[in-house]
Amino acid sequence: MSTSVNDMLRTYPADLGSVDQQAMARCIEACLACAQACTACADTCLSEGMVGELAKCIRTDMDCADIRNAPAAVLSRHTGYDADITRAVLKACAPVCKACGDECAAHADVHEHCRVCAEACRRCEQACNDLLAGPG
Amino acid sequence: MSTSVNDMLRTYPADLGSVDQQAMARCIEACLACAQACTACADTCLSEGMVGELAKCIRTDMDCADIRNAPAAVLSRHTGYDADITRAVLKACAPVCKACGDECAAHADVHEHCRVCAEACRRCEQACNDLLAGPG
Amino acid sequence: MSTSVNDMLRTYPADLGSVDQQAMARCIEACLACAQACTACADTCLSEGMVGELAKCIRTDMDCADIRNAPAAVLSRHTGYDADITRAVLKACAPVCKACGDECAAHADVHEHCRVCAEACRRCEQACNDLLAGPG
Protein backbone atom coordinates (compact mmCIF):
# COMPACT_ATOMS: atom_id res chain seq x y z
CA MET A 1 0.00 0.00 0.00
CA SER A 2 1.21 3.43 -0.93
CA THR A 3 0.35 6.17 1.56
CA SER A 4 1.27 9.85 1.71
CA VAL A 5 2.20 9.73 5.42
CA ASN A 6 5.87 10.53 4.91
CA ASP A 7 5.21 13.08 2.16
CA MET A 8 2.81 14.87 4.43
CA LEU A 9 5.30 14.92 7.31
CA ARG A 10 7.97 16.27 4.92
CA THR A 11 5.78 19.13 3.65
CA TYR A 12 4.65 20.34 7.08
CA PRO A 13 5.66 24.03 7.18
CA ALA A 14 6.71 24.23 10.85
CA ASP A 15 9.18 22.44 13.09
CA LEU A 16 7.94 19.06 14.27
CA GLY A 17 10.06 19.14 17.43
CA SER A 18 11.81 16.14 18.92
CA VAL A 19 9.29 13.52 17.82
CA ASP A 20 10.61 10.41 16.05
CA GLN A 21 8.98 10.93 12.66
CA GLN A 22 9.63 7.39 11.45
CA ALA A 23 8.04 5.91 14.58
CA MET A 24 5.08 8.23 14.11
CA ALA A 25 4.65 7.29 10.45
CA ARG A 26 4.84 3.59 11.31
CA CYS A 27 2.22 4.03 14.02
CA ILE A 28 -0.21 5.87 11.71
CA GLU A 29 0.12 3.15 9.06
CA ALA A 30 -0.16 0.36 11.66
CA CYS A 31 -3.39 1.89 12.97
CA LEU A 32 -4.92 2.11 9.49
CA ALA A 33 -3.92 -1.47 8.69
CA CYS A 34 -5.18 -2.74 12.06
CA ALA A 35 -8.57 -1.04 11.66
CA GLN A 36 -9.03 -2.68 8.27
CA ALA A 37 -7.90 -6.11 9.50
CA CYS A 38 -10.26 -5.96 12.49
CA THR A 39 -13.21 -4.88 10.32
CA ALA A 40 -12.51 -7.72 7.89
CA CYS A 41 -11.94 -10.25 10.70
CA ALA A 42 -15.27 -9.39 12.39
CA ASP A 43 -17.02 -9.90 9.05
CA THR A 44 -15.19 -13.14 8.28
CA CYS A 45 -16.04 -14.53 11.73
CA LEU A 46 -19.69 -13.81 10.85
CA SER A 47 -19.38 -16.14 7.85
CA GLU A 48 -17.94 -19.05 9.82
CA GLY A 49 -20.17 -21.97 10.78
CA MET A 50 -19.61 -21.59 14.52
CA VAL A 51 -20.32 -17.88 14.70
CA GLY A 52 -21.66 -18.22 18.27
CA GLU A 53 -18.22 -19.28 19.48
CA LEU A 54 -16.72 -16.23 17.81
CA ALA A 55 -19.09 -13.65 19.34
CA LYS A 56 -16.45 -12.24 21.70
CA CYS A 57 -13.91 -12.12 18.87
CA ILE A 58 -16.35 -10.20 16.65
CA ARG A 59 -17.09 -7.76 19.44
CA THR A 60 -13.44 -7.14 20.27
CA ASP A 61 -12.65 -6.69 16.56
CA MET A 62 -15.34 -4.02 16.32
CA ASP A 63 -14.05 -2.17 19.40
CA CYS A 64 -10.51 -2.29 18.06
CA ALA A 65 -11.60 -0.99 14.64
CA ASP A 66 -13.58 1.84 16.25
CA ILE A 67 -10.72 3.13 18.39
CA ARG A 68 -8.09 2.81 15.67
CA ASN A 69 -9.22 5.89 13.72
CA ALA A 70 -8.54 8.21 16.67
CA PRO A 71 -4.74 7.73 16.89
CA ALA A 72 -4.40 7.65 13.09
CA ALA A 73 -6.05 11.08 12.98
CA VAL A 74 -4.49 12.59 16.11
CA LEU A 75 -0.97 11.57 15.03
CA SER A 76 -1.59 13.11 11.60
CA ARG A 77 -2.00 16.54 13.21
CA HIS A 78 0.87 18.74 14.38
CA THR A 79 -0.74 22.16 14.75
CA GLY A 80 -1.29 23.18 18.37
CA TYR A 81 0.33 19.93 19.52
CA ASP A 82 -0.78 18.78 22.97
CA ALA A 83 1.30 15.91 24.35
CA ASP A 84 -1.46 15.02 26.84
CA ILE A 85 -3.92 14.27 24.03
CA THR A 86 -1.43 12.18 22.08
CA ARG A 87 -0.44 10.18 25.16
CA ALA A 88 -4.06 9.66 26.26
CA VAL A 89 -5.01 8.28 22.85
CA LEU A 90 -1.95 6.02 22.53
CA LYS A 91 -2.41 4.74 26.07
CA ALA A 92 -5.97 3.71 25.20
CA CYS A 93 -4.99 2.21 21.89
CA ALA A 94 -2.28 -0.16 23.11
CA PRO A 95 -4.43 -2.19 25.59
CA VAL A 96 -7.33 -2.45 23.13
CA CYS A 97 -4.89 -3.82 20.52
CA LYS A 98 -3.56 -6.23 23.13
CA ALA A 99 -7.05 -7.45 24.10
CA CYS A 100 -8.02 -7.93 20.45
CA GLY A 101 -4.70 -9.55 19.55
CA ASP A 102 -5.05 -11.99 22.47
CA GLU A 103 -8.63 -12.89 21.53
CA CYS A 104 -7.74 -13.42 17.87
CA ALA A 105 -4.61 -15.39 18.78
CA ALA A 106 -6.79 -17.82 20.73
CA HIS A 107 -8.55 -18.74 17.46
CA ALA A 108 -5.49 -18.53 15.20
CA ASP A 109 -5.02 -22.31 14.94
CA VAL A 110 -8.54 -22.80 13.61
CA HIS A 111 -9.16 -19.60 11.68
CA GLU A 112 -6.40 -18.17 9.53
CA HIS A 113 -8.10 -14.76 9.36
CA CYS A 114 -7.79 -14.54 13.16
CA ARG A 115 -4.07 -15.28 12.84
CA VAL A 116 -3.66 -12.50 10.27
CA CYS A 117 -5.69 -10.08 12.40
CA ALA A 118 -3.73 -10.95 15.56
CA GLU A 119 -0.52 -10.04 13.73
CA ALA A 120 -1.95 -6.68 12.65
CA CYS A 121 -3.00 -5.99 16.26
CA ARG A 122 0.45 -6.93 17.60
CA ARG A 123 2.17 -4.61 15.10
CA CYS A 124 -0.16 -1.77 16.08
CA GLU A 125 0.27 -2.38 19.82
CA GLN A 126 4.06 -2.36 19.34
CA ALA A 127 3.97 0.82 17.26
CA CYS A 128 1.87 2.60 19.92
CA ASN A 129 4.19 1.46 22.71
CA ASP A 130 7.28 2.49 20.73
CA LEU A 131 5.86 5.96 20.34
CA LEU A 132 4.90 6.18 24.02
CA ALA A 133 8.45 5.19 25.01
CA GLY A 134 10.08 7.82 22.80
CA PRO A 135 10.63 11.55 23.22
CA GLY A 136 7.85 14.05 22.56
CA MET B 1 -33.06 14.67 20.47
CA SER B 2 -34.72 11.31 20.67
CA THR B 3 -32.32 8.36 20.78
CA SER B 4 -32.91 4.64 21.20
CA VAL B 5 -30.15 4.25 23.81
CA ASN B 6 -32.46 3.24 26.66
CA ASP B 7 -34.72 1.10 24.45
CA MET B 8 -31.65 -0.77 23.25
CA LEU B 9 -30.42 -1.36 26.80
CA ARG B 10 -33.91 -2.59 27.79
CA THR B 11 -34.13 -5.11 24.93
CA TYR B 12 -30.68 -6.66 25.45
CA PRO B 13 -31.38 -10.39 25.93
CA ALA B 14 -28.72 -11.10 28.60
CA ASP B 15 -27.90 -9.78 32.07
CA LEU B 16 -25.99 -6.48 31.96
CA GLY B 17 -24.31 -7.08 35.34
CA SER B 18 -23.68 -4.40 37.92
CA VAL B 19 -23.18 -1.51 35.52
CA ASP B 20 -25.14 1.70 36.17
CA GLN B 21 -27.33 1.71 33.06
CA GLN B 22 -28.44 5.32 33.46
CA ALA B 23 -24.83 6.51 33.78
CA MET B 24 -23.94 4.47 30.71
CA ALA B 25 -26.81 5.87 28.67
CA ARG B 26 -25.92 9.44 29.72
CA CYS B 27 -22.30 8.85 28.70
CA ILE B 28 -23.22 7.48 25.25
CA GLU B 29 -25.49 10.46 24.58
CA ALA B 30 -22.91 12.93 25.94
CA CYS B 31 -20.27 11.48 23.59
CA LEU B 32 -22.55 11.79 20.55
CA ALA B 33 -23.48 15.37 21.47
CA CYS B 34 -19.85 16.31 22.16
CA ALA B 35 -18.64 14.92 18.83
CA GLN B 36 -21.23 16.98 16.99
CA ALA B 37 -20.47 20.14 18.98
CA CYS B 38 -16.72 19.80 18.36
CA THR B 39 -17.23 19.19 14.63
CA ALA B 40 -19.47 22.25 14.41
CA CYS B 41 -17.15 24.39 16.56
CA ALA B 42 -14.11 23.55 14.40
CA ASP B 43 -16.09 24.59 11.32
CA THR B 44 -17.44 27.74 12.93
CA CYS B 45 -13.93 28.78 14.03
CA LEU B 46 -12.94 28.43 10.36
CA SER B 47 -15.53 31.06 9.45
CA GLU B 48 -14.32 33.61 12.01
CA GLY B 49 -12.18 36.54 10.88
CA MET B 50 -9.24 35.67 13.14
CA VAL B 51 -9.00 32.03 12.18
CA GLY B 52 -5.22 32.03 12.78
CA GLU B 53 -5.79 32.69 16.49
CA LEU B 54 -8.20 29.77 16.62
CA ALA B 55 -5.90 27.20 14.99
CA LYS B 56 -5.26 25.34 18.24
CA CYS B 57 -8.98 25.38 19.06
CA ILE B 58 -9.83 23.91 15.63
CA ARG B 59 -7.21 21.22 16.04
CA THR B 60 -8.35 20.26 19.54
CA ASP B 61 -11.97 20.19 18.36
CA MET B 62 -11.04 17.77 15.59
CA ASP B 63 -9.14 15.47 17.97
CA CYS B 64 -12.04 15.51 20.40
CA ALA B 65 -14.56 14.71 17.66
CA ASP B 66 -12.38 11.86 16.39
CA ILE B 67 -12.04 10.11 19.73
CA ARG B 68 -15.68 10.57 20.73
CA ASN B 69 -17.01 7.84 18.42
CA ALA B 70 -14.98 5.14 20.17
CA PRO B 71 -16.62 5.33 23.62
CA ALA B 72 -20.08 5.84 22.09
CA ALA B 73 -19.61 2.57 20.19
CA VAL B 74 -17.78 0.58 22.87
CA LEU B 75 -20.38 1.49 25.52
CA SER B 76 -23.16 0.42 23.14
CA ARG B 77 -21.81 -3.16 23.15
CA HIS B 78 -22.37 -5.69 25.94
CA THR B 79 -21.49 -9.00 24.29
CA GLY B 80 -18.17 -10.41 25.47
CA TYR B 81 -17.74 -7.45 27.81
CA ASP B 82 -14.11 -6.62 28.65
CA ALA B 83 -13.75 -4.10 31.48
CA ASP B 84 -10.17 -3.32 30.40
CA ILE B 85 -11.32 -2.07 27.00
CA THR B 86 -14.10 0.07 28.46
CA ARG B 87 -11.77 1.61 31.06
CA ALA B 88 -9.00 2.23 28.52
CA VAL B 89 -11.38 4.08 26.21
CA LEU B 90 -13.01 6.13 28.98
CA LYS B 91 -9.61 7.02 30.46
CA ALA B 92 -8.54 8.40 27.07
CA CYS B 93 -11.80 10.21 26.49
CA ALA B 94 -11.91 12.22 29.72
CA PRO B 95 -8.56 14.08 29.31
CA VAL B 96 -9.23 14.84 25.64
CA CYS B 97 -12.60 16.32 26.66
CA LYS B 98 -10.82 18.32 29.38
CA ALA B 99 -8.18 19.65 26.96
CA CYS B 100 -10.81 20.64 24.40
CA GLY B 101 -13.13 22.10 27.05
CA ASP B 102 -10.26 24.19 28.45
CA GLU B 103 -9.24 25.44 25.01
CA CYS B 104 -12.81 26.35 24.06
CA ALA B 105 -13.43 27.97 27.47
CA ALA B 106 -10.48 30.29 26.80
CA HIS B 107 -12.38 31.71 23.81
CA ALA B 108 -15.87 31.58 25.33
CA ASP B 109 -16.07 35.30 26.08
CA VAL B 110 -15.44 36.20 22.45
CA HIS B 111 -17.02 33.30 20.58
CA GLU B 112 -20.35 31.97 21.76
CA HIS B 113 -19.90 28.73 19.79
CA CYS B 114 -16.77 28.04 21.87
CA ARG B 115 -18.83 28.52 25.04
CA VAL B 116 -21.47 26.06 23.79
CA CYS B 117 -18.79 23.58 22.78
CA ALA B 118 -16.97 23.90 26.12
CA GLU B 119 -20.19 23.00 27.90
CA ALA B 120 -20.67 19.90 25.72
CA CYS B 121 -17.07 18.87 26.48
CA ARG B 122 -17.55 19.39 30.24
CA ARG B 123 -20.73 17.27 30.24
CA CYS B 124 -18.93 14.51 28.34
CA GLU B 125 -15.86 14.62 30.62
CA GLN B 126 -18.14 14.40 33.66
CA ALA B 127 -20.13 11.50 32.18
CA CYS B 128 -16.92 9.57 31.43
CA ASN B 129 -15.57 10.20 34.93
CA ASP B 130 -18.90 9.19 36.53
CA LEU B 131 -18.77 5.91 34.68
CA LEU B 132 -15.13 5.32 35.61
CA ALA B 133 -15.95 5.94 39.29
CA GLY B 134 -18.86 3.48 39.31
CA PRO B 135 -19.02 -0.31 39.57
CA GLY B 136 -18.35 -2.53 36.55
CA MET C 1 -30.86 13.60 24.82
CA SER C 2 -29.66 17.15 24.88
CA THR C 3 -27.48 18.19 21.95
CA SER C 4 -25.99 21.53 20.95
CA VAL C 5 -27.06 21.22 17.31
CA ASN C 6 -29.43 24.18 17.36
CA ASP C 7 -27.16 26.31 19.57
CA MET C 8 -24.33 25.73 17.13
CA LEU C 9 -26.48 26.68 14.14
CA ARG C 10 -27.60 29.84 15.99
CA THR C 11 -24.03 30.96 16.78
CA TYR C 12 -22.63 30.48 13.27
CA PRO C 13 -21.20 33.90 12.33
CA ALA C 14 -22.17 33.91 8.64
CA ASP C 15 -25.38 33.60 6.64
CA LEU C 16 -26.55 29.99 6.29
CA GLY C 17 -28.41 30.67 3.02
CA SER C 18 -31.73 29.13 2.11
CA VAL C 19 -31.25 25.83 3.88
CA ASP C 20 -34.05 24.62 6.18
CA GLN C 21 -32.22 24.74 9.52
CA GLN C 22 -34.79 22.68 11.37
CA ALA C 23 -34.66 19.92 8.75
CA MET C 24 -30.86 20.01 8.94
CA ALA C 25 -30.83 19.79 12.73
CA ARG C 26 -33.32 16.90 12.66
CA CYS C 27 -31.17 15.08 10.11
CA ILE C 28 -27.95 15.48 12.15
CA GLU C 29 -29.67 14.16 15.28
CA ALA C 30 -31.34 11.32 13.37
CA CYS C 31 -27.95 10.25 11.99
CA LEU C 32 -26.35 10.22 15.46
CA ALA C 33 -29.28 8.25 16.92
CA CYS C 34 -29.29 5.81 13.98
CA ALA C 35 -25.55 5.12 14.27
CA GLN C 36 -25.94 4.32 17.96
CA ALA C 37 -29.01 2.12 17.39
CA CYS C 38 -27.29 0.15 14.61
CA THR C 39 -24.13 -0.35 16.71
CA ALA C 40 -26.25 -1.58 19.63
CA CYS C 41 -28.43 -3.78 17.38
CA ALA C 42 -25.40 -5.48 15.82
CA ASP C 43 -24.09 -6.24 19.29
CA THR C 44 -27.46 -7.43 20.59
CA CYS C 45 -27.88 -9.76 17.58
CA LEU C 46 -24.49 -11.25 18.56
CA SER C 47 -25.93 -12.18 21.95
CA GLU C 48 -28.98 -13.97 20.53
CA GLY C 49 -29.07 -17.75 20.38
CA MET C 50 -29.56 -17.91 16.62
CA VAL C 51 -26.76 -15.54 15.70
CA GLY C 52 -26.15 -17.38 12.41
CA GLU C 53 -29.61 -16.35 11.18
CA LEU C 54 -28.81 -12.74 12.06
CA ALA C 55 -25.48 -12.53 10.20
CA LYS C 56 -26.89 -10.37 7.41
CA CYS C 57 -28.61 -8.13 9.96
CA ILE C 58 -25.35 -7.66 11.90
CA ARG C 59 -23.48 -6.85 8.72
CA THR C 60 -26.05 -4.32 7.51
CA ASP C 61 -26.13 -2.71 10.97
CA MET C 62 -22.36 -2.25 10.85
CA ASP C 63 -22.47 -0.70 7.36
CA CYS C 64 -25.25 1.63 8.43
CA ALA C 65 -23.35 2.70 11.57
CA ASP C 66 -20.19 3.32 9.54
CA ILE C 67 -21.80 5.59 6.98
CA ARG C 68 -23.88 7.52 9.50
CA ASN C 69 -20.97 9.59 10.83
CA ALA C 70 -20.31 11.17 7.43
CA PRO C 71 -23.62 13.05 7.03
CA ALA C 72 -23.66 14.01 10.74
CA ALA C 73 -20.26 15.65 10.25
CA VAL C 74 -20.80 17.10 6.76
CA LEU C 75 -24.13 18.69 7.77
CA SER C 76 -22.45 20.22 10.84
CA ARG C 77 -20.15 22.25 8.58
CA HIS C 78 -21.16 25.43 6.76
CA THR C 79 -17.83 26.99 5.80
CA GLY C 80 -17.05 26.67 2.10
CA TYR C 81 -20.39 24.93 1.54
CA ASP C 82 -20.47 22.65 -1.50
CA ALA C 83 -23.97 21.42 -2.38
CA ASP C 84 -22.51 18.55 -4.43
CA ILE C 85 -20.81 17.06 -1.36
CA THR C 86 -23.92 17.38 0.81
CA ARG C 87 -26.14 15.81 -1.85
CA ALA C 88 -23.68 12.99 -2.54
CA VAL C 89 -23.51 12.07 1.14
CA LEU C 90 -27.29 12.27 1.70
CA LYS C 91 -27.96 10.26 -1.47
CA ALA C 92 -25.70 7.50 -0.12
CA CYS C 93 -27.16 7.64 3.35
CA ALA C 94 -30.83 7.21 2.47
CA PRO C 95 -30.55 3.83 0.63
CA VAL C 96 -28.23 2.39 3.30
CA CYS C 97 -30.81 3.37 5.95
CA LYS C 98 -33.51 1.79 3.81
CA ALA C 99 -31.58 -1.47 3.39
CA CYS C 100 -30.82 -1.66 7.11
CA GLY C 101 -34.38 -0.69 8.09
CA ASP C 102 -35.79 -3.39 5.78
CA GLU C 103 -33.45 -6.04 7.14
CA CYS C 104 -34.21 -5.14 10.77
CA ALA C 105 -37.94 -4.94 10.06
CA ALA C 106 -37.84 -8.53 8.81
CA HIS C 107 -36.77 -9.63 12.34
CA ALA C 108 -38.90 -7.13 14.27
CA ASP C 109 -41.56 -9.67 15.29
CA VAL C 110 -38.99 -11.92 16.94
CA HIS C 111 -36.38 -9.43 18.19
CA GLU C 112 -37.56 -6.20 19.78
CA HIS C 113 -34.12 -4.59 19.35
CA CYS C 114 -34.50 -5.04 15.59
CA ARG C 115 -37.87 -3.28 15.77
CA VAL C 116 -36.31 -0.36 17.67
CA CYS C 117 -33.39 -0.19 15.23
CA ALA C 118 -35.70 -0.33 12.19
CA GLU C 119 -37.55 2.71 13.55
CA ALA C 120 -34.29 4.64 14.00
CA CYS C 121 -33.31 3.77 10.42
CA ARG C 122 -36.71 4.86 9.06
CA ARG C 123 -36.46 8.21 10.88
CA CYS C 124 -32.97 8.77 9.49
CA GLU C 125 -33.96 7.77 5.94
CA GLN C 126 -36.90 10.17 6.12
CA ALA C 127 -34.73 13.00 7.50
CA CYS C 128 -32.18 12.53 4.69
CA ASN C 129 -34.91 12.47 2.03
CA ASP C 130 -36.58 15.57 3.53
CA LEU C 131 -33.32 17.43 3.29
CA LEU C 132 -32.70 16.23 -0.28
CA ALA C 133 -36.18 17.43 -1.30
CA GLY C 134 -35.70 20.90 0.18
CA PRO C 135 -33.88 24.00 -1.07
CA GLY C 136 -30.16 24.41 -0.76
Place this chain on the structure above:
Amino acid sequence: MSTSVNDMLRTYPADLGSVDQQAMARCIEACLACAQACTACADTCLSEGMVGELAKCIRTDMDCADIRNAPAAVLSRHTGYDADITRAVLKACAPVCKACGDECAAHADVHEHCRVCAEACRRCEQACNDLLAGPG
Protein backbone atom coordinates in the same frame (compact mmCIF):
# COMPACT_ATOMS: atom_id res chain seq x y z
CA MET D 1 2.78 0.36 4.16
CA SER D 2 1.97 -3.25 4.79
CA THR D 3 -1.74 -4.06 5.13
CA SER D 4 -3.57 -7.35 5.54
CA VAL D 5 -6.17 -6.53 2.87
CA ASN D 6 -5.16 -9.30 0.47
CA ASP D 7 -4.52 -11.84 3.25
CA MET D 8 -7.99 -11.17 4.60
CA LEU D 9 -9.58 -11.61 1.16
CA ARG D 10 -7.66 -14.88 0.70
CA THR D 11 -8.81 -16.35 4.04
CA TYR D 12 -12.52 -15.53 3.61
CA PRO D 13 -14.27 -18.90 3.97
CA ALA D 14 -17.00 -18.40 1.34
CA ASP D 15 -17.11 -17.62 -2.37
CA LEU D 16 -16.59 -13.92 -3.11
CA GLY D 17 -18.52 -14.07 -6.40
CA SER D 18 -17.58 -12.18 -9.54
CA VAL D 19 -16.05 -9.16 -7.85
CA ASP D 20 -12.58 -8.04 -9.02
CA GLN D 21 -10.62 -8.68 -5.82
CA GLN D 22 -7.58 -6.69 -6.89
CA ALA D 23 -9.71 -3.65 -7.72
CA MET D 24 -11.45 -4.03 -4.36
CA ALA D 25 -8.17 -4.27 -2.45
CA ARG D 26 -6.80 -1.23 -4.28
CA CYS D 27 -9.93 0.74 -3.45
CA ILE D 28 -9.78 -0.14 0.29
CA GLU D 29 -6.12 0.91 0.46
CA ALA D 30 -6.75 4.07 -1.56
CA CYS D 31 -9.55 5.06 0.84
CA LEU D 32 -7.34 4.56 3.92
CA ALA D 33 -4.49 6.53 2.34
CA CYS D 34 -6.85 9.32 1.19
CA ALA D 35 -8.41 9.69 4.66
CA GLN D 36 -4.97 10.08 6.20
CA ALA D 37 -3.78 12.54 3.54
CA CYS D 38 -6.91 14.70 3.93
CA THR D 39 -6.62 14.71 7.75
CA ALA D 40 -2.96 15.73 7.48
CA CYS D 41 -3.65 18.33 4.75
CA ALA D 42 -6.41 20.00 6.84
CA ASP D 43 -3.99 20.23 9.75
CA THR D 44 -1.11 21.49 7.61
CA CYS D 45 -3.34 24.17 6.06
CA LEU D 46 -4.08 25.28 9.65
CA SER D 47 -0.35 25.92 10.16
CA GLU D 48 0.05 28.06 7.05
CA GLY D 49 0.22 31.83 7.39
CA MET D 50 -2.79 32.48 5.15
CA VAL D 51 -5.13 30.05 6.83
CA GLY D 52 -8.15 32.22 5.97
CA GLU D 53 -7.55 31.60 2.26
CA LEU D 54 -7.45 27.88 2.93
CA ALA D 55 -10.72 27.66 4.89
CA LYS D 56 -12.60 25.94 2.05
CA CYS D 57 -9.68 23.55 1.52
CA ILE D 58 -9.66 22.61 5.23
CA ARG D 59 -13.41 22.05 5.21
CA THR D 60 -13.35 19.89 2.09
CA ASP D 61 -10.43 17.89 3.50
CA MET D 62 -12.44 17.17 6.65
CA ASP D 63 -15.51 16.08 4.68
CA CYS D 64 -13.37 13.84 2.50
CA ALA D 65 -11.67 12.27 5.54
CA ASP D 66 -15.03 11.66 7.22
CA ILE D 67 -16.62 9.84 4.29
CA ARG D 68 -13.54 7.78 3.50
CA ASN D 69 -13.97 5.36 6.42
CA ALA D 70 -17.35 4.16 5.13
CA PRO D 71 -16.19 2.58 1.84
CA ALA D 72 -13.03 1.18 3.49
CA ALA D 73 -15.26 -0.63 6.00
CA VAL D 74 -18.11 -1.60 3.66
CA LEU D 75 -15.70 -3.05 1.07
CA SER D 76 -13.97 -5.06 3.83
CA ARG D 77 -17.23 -6.97 4.48
CA HIS D 78 -18.53 -9.83 2.33
CA THR D 79 -21.12 -11.48 4.57
CA GLY D 80 -24.69 -10.78 3.48
CA TYR D 81 -23.39 -8.74 0.54
CA ASP D 82 -25.82 -6.11 -0.74
CA ALA D 83 -24.75 -4.55 -4.04
CA ASP D 84 -27.05 -1.56 -3.42
CA ILE D 85 -25.13 -0.58 -0.28
CA THR D 86 -21.74 -0.93 -1.96
CA ARG D 87 -22.83 1.10 -4.97
CA ALA D 88 -24.45 3.81 -2.83
CA VAL D 89 -21.27 4.26 -0.80
CA LEU D 90 -18.94 4.27 -3.82
CA LYS D 91 -21.21 6.70 -5.69
CA ALA D 92 -20.95 9.11 -2.75
CA CYS D 93 -17.23 8.64 -2.34
CA ALA D 94 -16.16 9.43 -5.90
CA PRO D 95 -17.64 12.98 -6.14
CA VAL D 96 -16.38 13.92 -2.66
CA CYS D 97 -12.89 12.80 -3.72
CA LYS D 98 -13.28 14.82 -6.91
CA ALA D 99 -14.38 17.96 -5.03
CA CYS D 100 -11.51 17.65 -2.56
CA GLY D 101 -8.99 16.81 -5.27
CA ASP D 102 -10.08 19.86 -7.30
CA GLU D 103 -9.89 22.16 -4.28
CA CYS D 104 -6.43 20.89 -3.28
CA ALA D 105 -5.20 21.03 -6.89
CA ALA D 106 -6.08 24.73 -6.95
CA HIS D 107 -3.48 25.31 -4.19
CA ALA D 108 -0.93 22.76 -5.40
CA ASP D 109 1.43 25.32 -6.89
CA VAL D 110 1.76 27.16 -3.59
CA HIS D 111 1.38 24.38 -1.03
CA GLU D 112 3.10 21.08 -1.67
CA HIS D 113 0.91 19.29 0.90
CA CYS D 114 -2.11 20.22 -1.21
CA ARG D 115 -0.42 18.68 -4.25
CA VAL D 116 0.26 15.45 -2.33
CA CYS D 117 -3.30 15.39 -1.01
CA ALA D 118 -4.79 16.05 -4.46
CA GLU D 119 -2.91 13.01 -5.78
CA ALA D 120 -4.28 10.81 -2.97
CA CYS D 121 -7.80 12.05 -3.76
CA ARG D 122 -7.38 11.37 -7.50
CA ARG D 123 -6.16 7.81 -6.82
CA CYS D 124 -9.11 7.20 -4.53
CA GLU D 125 -11.64 8.68 -6.98
CA GLN D 126 -10.18 6.47 -9.74
CA ALA D 127 -10.28 3.36 -7.54
CA CYS D 128 -13.94 3.99 -6.65
CA ASN D 129 -14.88 4.56 -10.29
CA ASP D 130 -12.97 1.43 -11.40
CA LEU D 131 -14.95 -0.63 -8.91
CA LEU D 132 -18.26 0.96 -9.96
CA ALA D 133 -17.48 0.16 -13.62
CA GLY D 134 -16.68 -3.49 -12.90
CA PRO D 135 -18.90 -6.54 -12.34
CA GLY D 136 -20.62 -7.22 -9.02
